Amino acid sequence: MRANPNFQKLPAGYLFPEIGRRVRAYAAAHPDAKVIRLGIGDVTEPLAPAIIGAMHAAVDELATRETFRGYGPEQGYDFLVEAIREHDYRRRGIDVAADEIFVSDGSKCDSGNLQELFAADAVIAVTDPVYPVYVDSNVMAGRTGAPGPDGRFPGLVYLPATAENDFCPPPPETTDARGVDVVYLCSPNNPTGAVMTREQLTAWVAWARQHDALIVFDAAYEAYIQDDTLPRSIYEIPGAREVAVEMRSFSKRAGFTGVRCGFLVVPKEIRATGAGGERVSLHAMWSRRHTTKFNGASYVVQRGAAAVFTPEGLAQTGAQIAFYMENARILREGLARAGFKVYGGQHAPYIWLETPAGTTSWQFFDELLDRAHLVGTPGSGFGPQGEGYFRLSAFNSRANVDEAVARIANVFG
């Protein structure tokens, strides 16, 4: 069987397994060290009571013939789609049609699957650092060459996210001769914790309209935005419906990392270009992809997700987010007191810090593990521009966060 040759372009070692390996080795050599993990971005609070109740009720529905549900609509049940429409969009003055919302089992899948709609030679732009799924899924699909010594894949357009541009790169001023077809933007950002302003997003929408490009807007961390004047949806920007799809997730907003639910919004106005120059509906294409290769998110999960939008669900999940954001504040301020230059953590559950001068991301990883028994994520794991940075997550108990800050003060303060 002739295999897809593009998989061989991906490096064999992944970021999180390598972190796991180093932590296991350290723990084995230092069995008394109480290691605190602020690395992988996984939630720690239990599901809100409103969600638990809704999931129990849904399980009970599946227990009797009269209320049993088999195959559901691939796009998601109306009860969830309408709750999303109302709460996430209509209340903020945005009109999204029910059939423009595609419920999925999470944004990781949507991030990986969306590129199936792009031409094989479409030019993809990503920020650097970047959430790795955007890159890897396009590498697997053959839109790049093999990586160079700096880890970058020829064929991708990299947009450096640096302290100078507040980790929110502007649209490229001049375009590649071939033109960028698609750009992935994540705000609030994983890994940097940066959030795009209305002005920045407006510039991106204008650029996309001018260059007939598509914006893939990843708003998985939208619920962490603390300033209500910041845009939560790209559709708050006039003209975005013609050029942008938007991903959202219940993982971080409601603790669904192990429950699995997200959704993708694909407005009907978006037109892509077919092989013969004809204009084709991206909505029709995604609808075909979604119904052909997916059979809907689990019924029990969709009932749990819908409960997020009840008054109780909103209050309970809101309190969890406030709890994590207080963790973020404690981490941010503790790091700053210890002399670190810190970014993010104000509208996102991630702190992005500069490693001490002359220390690489991985060197700092080892130092932090050895001296403070803390685990974080080396910034270089998210791209070459992440070198010299380090990500800490606010997902943990208050006791662990307080302890982490105390250790940082001890070691570096």
Next chain:
Amino acid sequence: MRANPNFQKLPAGYLFPEIGRRVRAYAAAHPDAKVIRLGIGDVTEPLAPAIIGAMHAAVDELATRETFRGYGPEQGYDFLVEAIREHDYRRRGIDVAADEIFVSDGSKCDSGNLQELFAADAVIAVTDPVYPVYVDSNVMAGRTGAPGPDGRFPGLVYLPATAENDFCPPPPETTDARGVDVVYLCSPNNPTGAVMTREQLTAWVAWARQHDALIVFDAAYEAYIQDDTLPRSIYEIPGAREVAVEMRSFSKRAGFTGVRCGFLVVPKEIRATGAGGERVSLHAMWSRRHTTKFNGASYVVQRGAAAVFTPEGLAQTGAQIAFYMENARILREGLARAGFKVYGGQHAPYIWLETPAGTTSWQFFDELLDRAHLVGTPGSGFGPQGEGYFRLSAFNSRANVDEAVARIANVFG
């Protein structure tokens, strides 16, 4: 944005929406007709009590910080993987390693995603009639031309499944000059209800080994096999581990059509051919795909699936399958008494019947709806060789099945 041009090759009208449209139109014009649906293959019995109990317990685990589970292993939790290994394989004398089992959210996804591992110009063979996802996912990936007037896609190799070969086509005797890279085999078969014998599967494995081809073995209906001498897994055939992957699903074996769980087995022995002729591990490729684009099946769902393998779960789901298979017997015998030539329904929940002479599949659909108020699936919807055939599903209440047989006797008997 330049779009993937291959989506335009897919016909706009799909089978099941067209069925839905005709049924709605008929019901609107005949509001008193009590329509019985034996069309789409969706289960009707509620989840077994053992599964319900396990899902409630899992939901409760997510309610407290001490037992909460966030991201799980992408391949699936050990408790489920080990249950699958033991029950589905080891008890039948088959050794499958834990890390060769990839738990997913269902076989539709696995069916659609697997082709990402194949080269862009890999030659794909499918039976005709066929489960449409095998075809459509390869069309979207560009491995075919636009369909001809008979609905067939140039570039695919079609293997006619006919009454003459018991709807189990043998391997092609001579291969296309380019060679077939991959063949999709489904047994027990959707839509024909045919089941492959050990001799037939042995011939396929020998062929695949001789031609360095991959067999994608879809065993979603394995639990419906009534004769224990028939193979339930392709790995019962010596030599299959080097040439076959196997899909299984909890949808039809345990009523998970709306709950969503399945798995794919990828043995480590399988070698595919890279662009430079080198041999690459298909297991390593699928592992990379699965961990990059998927975040694991829902924890609650995995706990439910594991409960299928408890003594209570096996007894309860076994009783459901026996119930559906008794439905199949009643349908089969009722149809035969009414003069129909019927196939399948002995080791599968599907009856495949010949339409009356001179009647196309869609004409019979309309006649059955109009005269007996019964809904089935036109065989031609599964491929040109399905013309003149019709699929009825055994998933229904006993009362509806008895009533369906009575109506068939009245109208056609």
